[in-house]
Amino acid sequence: MPVIADLIASTIVPFLFKLVGAVALWIVGGWLIQFALKLIRGGLRRSTLDATVISYLLNILAAVLRVILVVAILGFFGIETASFAALLAGAGVAIGAAWSGMLGNFAAGVFLQVFRPFSVGDFITAAGVTGTVEEIGMFVTSLLAPDNVRNIVPNGKLFGDTIQNYSVHEYRRVELVAQLDNSADVGKAITLLKAGLAKVPNQFEGMAGDVEVLEFTERGPKLAVRPYTHTAHYWQVYFDTNRMIVDVLGANGFPVPRIPVAMAAPGTTAATTAGVN
Incomplete structure (x- = not known):
């Protein structure tokens, strides 16, 4: 019995005290982390940063602080934390190498949120895709193409390519x-x-729209017809103007442009190869 009493006094009781202390440290540390995050969130919300960027930054900071808290609790138990920290560092390097593309997309997403080359609702061309921006995520951006197809584009590809934003200005030219x-x-x-x-x-x-001589060809002169409109009405103006060109030239007896004989295919005549550009 004295042996059991000595075991309880020398091992179990100190362990229980340390366990209670670790739980208290976890609770107090967690409360302090939440309090610090609340203060930082308030400060960031008064800045010009996007809400999505603020959320991600706070999540990363919370994860780092909790890792530090866990290391502190392990040290409180007398566990050697140097090897644990080295293990975490090695795991971080391995994860960074494996997820280099994802981390690149994440970094590009942060820059897209901060610098704002485009916003949700803008009509853009980037990374070989044209469409309306539906969502700017931290890893990918969603674009709705004019044919109603959703394109999910990695942010790294978007930020590393030339971005054409058709919605920045009040109007654009129809060619x-x-x-x-x-x-x-x-x-x-x-x-x-x-x-x-x-x-x-x-x-x-x-x-006012422009109508001027653009160039001269073997078939005849080409006229540039260029109205100006907002991106939201681009295709309506485009199609209506095309129809107007056909109607006006046809109703006023303008001849159909003919291909010169020298340009016609062998065995054909200019009359049989004539057509509208």
């Missing part, structure tokens, strides 16, 4: 071409197309 025949009256065509262009709806107010 269209009207091919005339060599015999056509260019001045009359320009006058008629300008009048027709003025009737196309949803053009940007205060920016």
Whole structure:
């Protein structure tokens, strides 16, 4: 019995005291971590950082602080923490090497949130994808293409490529071409197309569309027809202007541009290969 009493007094009781102390340290440490995070969150929310970036930064900080707390508790029990810290460092290096692509996407996501080259709702072209930004995540960004297909693009690929943001400015130019025949009256065509262009709806107010000679070809002069509109109305203006060009030139008797005989395929004539550009 004296042996059991000595065992309890020398081993079990100190262990229980240490266990109670470790639990108290975990509770107090957890409370202090939450209090510190609350103060930091309040300060970051008053800054210009995005809410998503703040959330991720706080999660990373909370994880680091809890790891430090666990190491402190292990040291409280008398466990050697140097090897444990070395193990954590080695695991961190291994995870970093294995997840280098993911970490790169995460870093790019942070930069996208901070520098904001585009926002949710913007229409952009980047990484070979064109669409409306639906969501900017920390690893990937979701783009809705005009054909209603969702594209999930890694942030690293987005941030490392040229980004064209069509929604930054109030208007953009619609690029269209009207091919005339060599015999056509260019001045009359320009006058008629300008009048027709003025009737196309949803053009940007205060920016009159351009109708000018773009270049000369074997078939005849090409006219640049360029209305200005907001990105939201781009395709409506594009299609309406194309239809206007066909209607105006056709209704006013402009000849169909013909391919010169020298350009026609062997065995054919200019008449059989004629067509509209």
